Amino acid sequence: MDAIYRPEIIEPEAQRHWDEKQAFKAVEDTSKAKYYCLSMFPYPSGKLHMGHVRNYTIGDVLARYHRMKGFNVLQPMGWDAFGLPAENAAIANDVAPASWTYANIDYMRGQLKRLGLGVDWERELATCKPDYYRWEQWLFTRLFEKGVIYKKMATVNWDPVDHTVLANEQVIDGRGWRSGALVEKRDIPMYFFRITDYAEELLSGLDDLPGWPERVKTMQRNWIGKSFGVEIHFPLAERHQTGGEVLKVFTTRADTLYGVTYVAVAAEHPLATRAAAGNPALAEFIAECKQGSVAEADLATMEKKGMDTGIRVYHPFTNEAVPVYVANYVLMGYGEGAVMAVPAHDERDFAFAQKYALPIKPVVKPVAGELTLPLSVAYVEQGILFDSGDFSGRTSQDAIEKIALVLKALNLGERRTTYRLRDWGISRQRYWGCPIPIIHCPTCGDLPVPAEQLPVTLPEGVKIDVGSPLKRMPEWSNCVCPKCGGQAERETDTMDTFVESSWYYARYACPDLTTGMLDGRANYWLPVDQYIGGIEHAILHLLYARFFHKLMRDEGLVSTDEPFKNLLTQGMVIADTFYRDLPDGKKQWLNPADVEQRNGAWVLKADGQPVLAGGSEKMSKSKNNGVDPQSLIDQYGADTARLFMMFAAPPEQSLEWSDAGVEGAHRFLKRLWKMVYEHVEQGVVSAYSGGESTEPLTDFRRLLHQTIDKVSDDIERRKQFNTAIAAIMELMNAMAKLEGDDALTRGVRQEALEAIVLMLAPIVPHICRILLKALKPGACLIASPWPTVDQAALVRNEIELMLQVNGKLRGKLKVAVDAAKDAIEQAALSSPEAQKHIEGKPVKKVVVVPGRLVNIVV
RNA sequence: GCCCGGGUGGCGAAACAGGUAGACGCAAGGGACUUAAAAUCCCUCGACUUCGGUCAUACCGGUUCGAGUCCGGUCCCGGGCACCA
Numbered sequence: 001m002d003a004i005y006r007p008e009i010i011e012p013e014a015q016r017h018w019d020e021k022q023a024f025k026a027v028e029d030t031s032k033a034k035y036y037c038l039s040m041f042p043y044p045s046g047k048l049h050m051g052h053v054r055n056y057t058i059g060d061v062l063a064r065y066h067r068m069k070g071f072n073v074l075q076p077m078g079w080d081a082f083g084l085p086a087e088n089a090a091i092a093n094d095v096a097p098a099s100w101t102y103a104n105i106d107y108m109r110g111q112l113k114r115l116g117l118g119v120d121w122e123r124e125l126a127t128c129k130p131d132y133y134r135w136e137q138w139l140f141t142r143l144f145e146k147g148v149i150y151k152k153m154a155t156v157n158w159d160p161v162d163h164t165v166l167a168n169e170q171v172i173d174g175r176g177w178r179s180g181a182l183v184e185k186r187d188i189p190m191y192f193f194r195i196t197d198y199a200e201e202l203l204s205g206l207d208d209l210p211g212w213p214e215r216v217k218t219m220q221r222n223w224i225g226k227s228f229g230v231e232i233h234f235p236l237a238e239r240h241q242t243g244g245e246v247l248k249v250f251t252t253r254a255d256t257l258y259g260v261t262y263v264a265v266a267a268e269h270p271l272a273t274r275a276a277a278g279n280p281a282l283a284e285f286i287a288e289c290k291q292g293s294v295a296e297a298d299l300a301t302m303e304k305k306g307m308d309t310g311i312r313v314y315h316p317f318t319n320e321a322v323p324v325y326v327a328n329y330v331l332m333g334y335g336e337g338a339v340m341a342v343p344a345h346d347e348r349d350f351a352f353a354q355k356y357a358l359p360i361k362p363v364v365k366p367v368a369g370e371l372t373l374p375l376s377v378a379y380v381e382q383g384i385l386f387d388s389g390d391f392s393g394r395t396s397q398d399a400i401e402k403i404a405l406v407l408k409a410l411n412l413g414e415r416r417t418t419y420r421l422r423d424w425g426i427s428r429q430r431y432w433g434c435p436i437p438i439i440h441c442p443t444c445g446d447l448p449v450p451a452e453q454l455p456v457t458l459p460e461g462v463k464i465d466v467g468s469p470l471k472r473m474p475e476w477s478n479c480v481c482p483k484c485g486g487q488a489e490r491e492t493d494t495m496d497t498f499v500e501s502s503w504y505y506a507r508y509a510c511p512d513l514t515t516g517m518l519d520g521r522a523n524y525w526l527p528v529d530q531y532i533g534g535i536e537h538a539i540l541h542l543l544y545a546r547f548f549h550k551l552m553r554d555e556g557l558v559s560t561d562e563p564f565k566n567l568l569t570q571g572m573v574i575a576d577t578f579y580r581d582l583p584d585g586k587k588q589w590l591n592p593a594d595v596e597q598r599n600g601a602w603v604l605k606a607d608g609q610p611v612l613a614g615g616s617e618k619m620s621k622s623k624n625n626g627v628d629p630q631s632l633i634d635q636y637g638a639d640t641a642r643l644f645m646m647f648a649a650p651p652e653q654s655l656e657w658s659d660a661g662v663e664g665a666h667r668f669l670k671r672l673w674k675m676v677y678e679h680v681e682q683g684v685v686s687a688y689s690g691g692e693s694t695e696p697l698t699d700f701r702r703l704l705h706q707t708i709d710k711v712s713d714d715i716e717r718r719k720q721f722n723t724a725i726a727a728i729m730e731l732m733n734a735m736a737k738l739e740g741d742d743a744l745t746r747g748v749r750q751e752a753l754e755a756i757v758l759m760l761a762p763i764v765p766h767i768c769r770i771l772l773k774a775l776k777p778g779a780c781l782i783a784s785p786w787p788t789v790d791q792a793a794l795v796r797n798e799i800e801l802m803l804q805v806n807g808k809l810r811g812k813l814k815v816a817v818d819a820a821k822d823a824i825e826q827a828a829l830s831s832p833e834a835q836k837h838i839e840g841k842p843v844k845k846v847v848v849v850p851g852r853l854v855n856i857v858v
Numbered sequence: 859g860c861c862c863g864g865g866u867g868g869c870g871a872a873a874c875a876g877g878u879a880g881a882c883g884c885a886a887g888g889g890a891c892u893u894a895a896a897a898u899c900c901c902u903c904g905a906c907u908u909c910g911g912u913c914a915u916a917c918c919g920g921u922u923c924g925a926g927u928c929c930g931g932u933c934c935c936g937g938g939c940a941c942c943a
Contacts, residue, residue, distance in 0.1 A: 011890090043943050084942060118905055156941075167941040215862055219938075222861050294940050300859040329859095333940095348859090421940090428941065496941070538862075543940095571863090572937065616935080622942065647883070648870060654863085654936060661870060661884045667898095668883085672896090718874065726872075726882035801879050807924040809878060847923055852877050857923045 001680055001774040009765065012765040015116055023782050024118040026074035028524045035071035038505055038564075039064040040533030040541075041078045044104035045085055048111045049619045049626035050645070050657055051534065051573040057642045057763075058570060058651050058721075060117045063253060064762035064809045067118070068786040074525055076120045076508040077112065079105050081128035082433045082497045082797045085621055090432075090464050093578050097432040098460035101128060111630065116638045116766055118782075119292060125511045127500035132507065133456030134497060135436040135517035142450035142555060143440070151446065154425050155268075155332075157293050158186035164467045166427040168624065171293040172586075178466070180585060185290045187268075190427035190434060190493075195547050197222055199419040201590040202546055211566030213652070216538045223539050225420025230254035230404045232413040233339060234313035234322065242411055247271060247324065248314050250335035250418055255396040255849045256342040256590060258388040259355065259363035264306060264327035266337040271597070272326045273759035275309035282307055282326065289328045296331075304329050304352050316412040317389060317522060327352065335421050343378065350378035363388050412439055423770050424544065426496040433494025434458070441488040451492075456490065488525055499603045501541055505531075505563055510641025518557045531564040533650075535571060536618065542567070553775035564838035571654035575625040577614035578602060589614075590623035627657055639764035640666045643741075646721040646763055655808065660822050668729065669767055672760070675732065676753055676771045684743065687751035697748050698793075700738055704752050705793040707731045711759045712786070721763065728759055750775065755787040802853035803828055805837040813854065828854040 018024065040053055064074040079101075085855045088099035091610045093100070105126060112119070125132055136812050144148045157166040161179035165188075172176045195202075203224045206217045232254065233246035240246075247263060267289035276283040285307045285581040292298060305329035313322050329348065330339055343353035344362040353360050360679035365371045371379055382396035387616050391399045407413035427436065435456040437449035449456055459476055470476060481488035508524040533541075542564070549563040578595045581588040594605050602611050619626040632641050644665035650654045693701070705726050716725035733753055738745065756777055761768040761781055769781040796817060801824065803811040811833030815824055828834055838858050847855040 040943095045943090080943070116888065147860080165941075175899090219862050223939085235887095269899095294941085297859080300939085302859090302905080326931075424940080429939045500939095500941080534937090534943090535863080536943080539938060541943080574936070578913085618937075620942075650871085653871095654864095654938095655870085658870075658884095664884055670897090713874085720874085722870090723872070729882055800878095804877085804924075807877090807922095812878085845923070847877090849877055849924095851925090855923055 001677055001770070005670050005767070006830060007452050007639060007669075011114075011116065011637050011639065011772050014442070014769050015113065017769075018782070023123060024075065026072070026076075026120045028521055029072050030524070032072040032674050034072070034525060035066040035076065035530070036074045036528045037066065037530045038076065038508070038528045038532070039532070040323045040537065041080050041501070041504060042108065042814070043080045043083055043085070044101055044108055045621045045626075046104050046107070046230065047626070047628045047630070048108055049572075050629055051574070051619050051626075052112075053115065053629045053641060054573055054645050054651070054655070054707050055532060055534065055570055056112065056115060056117055057645050058719075059530075060115075060119075060566065061646065061715065061721060061762040062246070062530055062532070062640075062719070064118050064765060065780075065786065067782070068784065069759070070303075070760065070785065073117050073118075074123075075117070076507070076511075077117070077121065078123075078125040078496065078504060078508065078511075079127065080501050081105065081126040082494075082500060082502075084169075084430070084432070086429045087430060088462060091466070094128075094463070096461050096463060098128070098462075101126075101432075111633075114633055115642065116505050116639060118765070123511045125504065125507060127497075127504065128376065128432075131514070132504075132511075133434040133500065136434055136495070136503070137449070137454050137509070139452060139503075139517060139552070139555065140495075141437055141451065141454075143193070143551060144191075144448045148197070148551065149191055149694040150194065151189055151191050154188045154190045154192075154427075155185045155187055155294050156429075158184045160184055162466045166293075168293060168295040171295070171400055171757070172643070174292045174298070175336055176585070179823075182291060183293055185294055188427075188429075190425045191438075193424040194417060195424045195544075195548070196421055198547055198550055199226070201550060202421075202543065205546065205562055209562060209565075209567075212564075213567060213569055216567060216569055219538045220543055223421065223543065226850075227252050228415070228417050230400065230407065230413055231336070231416045232257065232316060236311070236313055238239075238314050238321070239318065240314065240412075246412070247338055248336040250338045250416060251340055253342065253396075253400075253405075254392075255385060255388075255394075255399040256345045256363055256578040257315075257317065257340070257403055258385070258391070259344045259361045260315065260322055260340045261343055261359040261361055261797065262323045262325050262341045262359055264325045264330050264339050264341050264352075265453045266330040266332035267328065268332040269326070269330075269337045271311060271324060271338075272309060273808075275311050275324075276327075279310065280460070287732045288324060299329065299331070302328065304348065304355070304677065306352060306356060307691045309798075316407060316410065323358075325356075329718060334420065335418055336626055339511070339834040343379055344375055345378055345826070347380060350375075361387070369397070373405070382574060382744075401753070422765070424496075424547075426499055427467055427493040429471075430494055431458075431462065431464055431470055433497060434500060435470075436491045436493050436495055438491040438659060439481060439488050440491065441484060441486060441487060444481055444488075446484040446491075447481065447483055447488075453482070457713075458494070461642065469720045470494075498541060498544050499548075500789060502544045506549075506552065506558060510632050518552070523559050527560050527563055527565045528557055530568065534569060534618075535569040535654075538569060568651060570651045571649070571747045572618040573655050573657055574616045574618050575627055575657045577617050577623045577625045578611045580604075580611055587614075591624050591626075593627065619657070630660065632662065636662060636666045637766070639669060639767050643669065643764050645727070647725045649724065650722055659708050660833060669764065672732070672756070673767065675735070675755070676774055679746070679749055679753055680774045682746065685743065685746045685750050686807065687754055688744070688747035689751075692744065694744070696738065697745065700734060700752070701790070702735055702796065703731060704755060705789050705791075708755055708759065709789045709794075712789075715762070724759075728756055728771045732756065736831060758784060758787045797853060801828075801851075804853055805832055805834060805853040806857060807855060809832065809835075810837050821850075824848055825856060828856060 035068050039055050063073050067073045086101050089100050090097045157171050158167050158757050159176035161181035171183050229252040231250050236245040276286050306325040308325045311324040341349040344359040345350040366383045380639045385394050385399050386392050403417045406828050437456045439447045477490045506522050509525040520645045552558045576592050578590040581587050596605050709723045710727050714720050755773045757768045772779050772781050799817050801813045803813045841858040844857045
């Protein structure tokens with residue numbers, strides 16, 4: 001064994017060794033329990049950033065740990081290779097998206113291998129390859145025929161200067177990021193997945209996922225947004241006849257029906273369009289509402305505006321006329337695109353009514369007490385109805401039931417359950433994505449591409465500028481109708497990249513399959529036992545993947561209901577952002593590595609000129625604040641990078657990036673190396689295996705086995721690696737104090753070092769491989785089992801209790817481990833520390849918490 | 859704006875089920891070794907203190923013998939909001 005720790009030598013050697021042995025090749029084996037450990041695959045943005053290192057190290061620690069515990073482990077890796085950044089890079093650097101993407105994949109694969117991940121690289125896949133996306137297209141055609149996919153109009157961000165559709169990210173302050181033009185909303189035809197058909201199952205299925213973090217399930221529940229309410233019809237004619245025209249609204253607060261003072265409809269609502277026909281001012285307002293982005297965050301924060309349509313509807317019970325407003329805050333896509341407004345009992349309606357001097361009519365008061373009138377804020381709680389006709393005096397809950405019944409009898413509404421969840425629009429007017437396998441025939445309509453003609457291959461090597469080149473490639477889009485044989489055209493839109501990432505976890509089971517999407521191997525490996533990824537995917541990706549799993553199940557492709565049994569959502573690695581304002585009003589984002597602080601101000605290192613700080617955000621390409629781990633790995637090695645990342649914070653917590661402490665992690669590995677070196681230099685010894693002992697050795701062995709117990713629990717149950725590492729550090733500190741070179745002491749030291757090396761192996765595998773071979777010549781790390789706890793070593797006779805008087809710590813008390821409660825009380829009361837603070841005052845009671853403390857209350 | 863998290867020493871954090879606040883590490887200061895430096899090793903390290911203690915887990919209030927942990931409210935930071943992935 002070398003006296004000096006040299007990661008630059010031992011790490012490549014270990015990686016070469018594992019490669020040659022195919023150490024991490026996963027083979028289906030029904031004789032062993034399987035463990036499918038999956039980290040979310042990366043988008044090949046160019047270089048790894050610290051968030052990737054965190055994600056993949058967590059996954060690798062869990063995979064290697066379970067391997068040591070005897071599981072048949074699968075840990076694959078691949079590339080989420082379609083997407084917008086490739087098009088942006090292609091425009092900026094005048095390269096084809098495909099070659100940019102493949103070059104990034106090659107570079108990042110090298111970086112991942114350098115991290116020493118225990119990945120089965122034979123299963124690697126890239127979603128931009130036809131052998132992957134052809135099965136996505138195949139499933140699409142089946143779902144299209146089944147009616148799970150349909151076409152309808154949808155609103156997008158339209159850049160009127162570049163004549164292109166913009167992603168929400170590309171709209172900055174209501175303007176296109178490249179052109180600077182004011183963005184407009186535009187309706188275009190798109191394909192949709194009927195995810196709302198699965199809303200109920202997606203919601204109830206969350207209850208069967210005990211291995212998911214509660215916060216993720218809460219977010220998904222809120223996103224699906226099941227609400228029980230009442231659909232209410234407001235007739236358009238004063239003397240309503242059954243079958244006459246009505247305006248439908250949905251509300252969860254039917255109890256406030258008598259407080260309705262206006263009805264608000266979305267700008268796209270047919271009633272608004274009708275009213276605008278003879279009203280230029282209204283038409284102009286509706287046009288104004290159609291400006292700006294479609295993002296909900298923008299809609300929700302903009303100024304609430306509205307305009308009277310002049311149309312009146314009639315209250316279903318009182319027959320009073322109610323004005324219909326067009327309001328920019330009403331969403332066409334939710335409910336009926338119309339809401340009944342009750343200013344007295346809804347904050348948003350209250351503000352709107354005040355702005356437009358509309359009446360505010362309270363009809364619900366608290367169960368105990370009265371409303372102070374006039375209202376200064378909306379009263380939004382439920383309560384007791386008043387001024388509500390026959391319903392006055394009823395509770396809100398009761399009134400909702402009764403009102404629904406009466407409406408039903410009048411044929412003017414009924415109880416209804418709605419979901420906030422909307423169908424999933426997957427059409428993208430972009431080039432670098434999976435082509436939607438549809439053929440448009442002027443005589444036969446929209447037809448799915450026949451299975452034998454799949455895949456519809458995306459032409460690579462295409463140069464692009466603004467917009468999708470597919471729309472300008474008739475040689476690609478012209479085709480023959482599979483039904484009538486006439487001249488037809490291919491769909492030129494591509495799919496949302498969330499579609500690819502919704503099923504890749506299943507394809508890893510059989511990435512080489514050329515005759516189908518999935519085979520029986522998928523049912524061996526699925527569900528994923530442990531899924532690890534950023535919390536930013538809590539809703540969209542994880543919901544879409546759950547949905548897709550159910551679609552595949554209903555096609556008979558998989559046999560389970562849910563794809564991911566256990567989920568670990570790692571916190572974001574965030575870093576400062578810096579920028580400069582460019583003359584054209586755009587921002588130039590600068591990497592934190594190129595920026596430094598001089599005299600209290602941030603400047604660019606290159607030119608010394610000031611830059612602006614933009615706050616901390618998750619590391620991303622768009623904000624250029626990713627920190628490349630490469631220099632860290634080059635300088636200290638992969639083990640140090642892994643150890644440092646795992647020690648910095650618990651996985652679920654967000655982590656502000658700082659490299660302070662890297663030295664410490666490296667120092668720890670050097671210390672470990674030295675400790676093993678000095679031990680083995682004295683000759684081979686076998687580990688302590690029972691028999692005689694001394695008090696210090698018994699105490700040390702108790703700590704050793706407590707540590708094994710704690711580290712196992714930290715990794716397996718708590719998935720908290722920082723405390724596992726801290727416990728091992730404590731153990732090593734205690735061992736450093738252990739004196740003597742006699743055979744007994746050296747045997748205990750051998751036992752401890754073997755355990756330490758094995759416990760650290762999932763985190764820092766390269767160094768542990770060498771250290772284990774030094775400790776036990778001929779031993780193979782990746783075939784070694786996890787250390788076991790010697791229960792006998794844990795036994796103790798005496799414990800220390802905290803002694804409190806009135807909840808304040810006053811001393812400590814040593815008692816026998818099996819001491820009776822009375823004896824503990826007596827010992828506590830008679831102790832000098834307690835006597836001193838009792839000062840003769842009467843003792844009210846004594847609280848004894850077994851194994852913890854005694855509290856004397858005076 | 860809405861939904862979900864978070865806030866503890868100079869810094870990253872620990873305290874797992876309401877029971878010793880600050881484990882472990884970083885930085886800093888002091889010392890040993892060295893011609894010197896690096897490396898390594900040892901010690902100190904929340905604030906105040908009359909050296910008895912007192913205060914302290916973003917802020918305000920509550921429950922409890924006892925609150926970083928539970929409840930109500932406020933402020934700040936991060937994630938998501940359906941076309942970034």
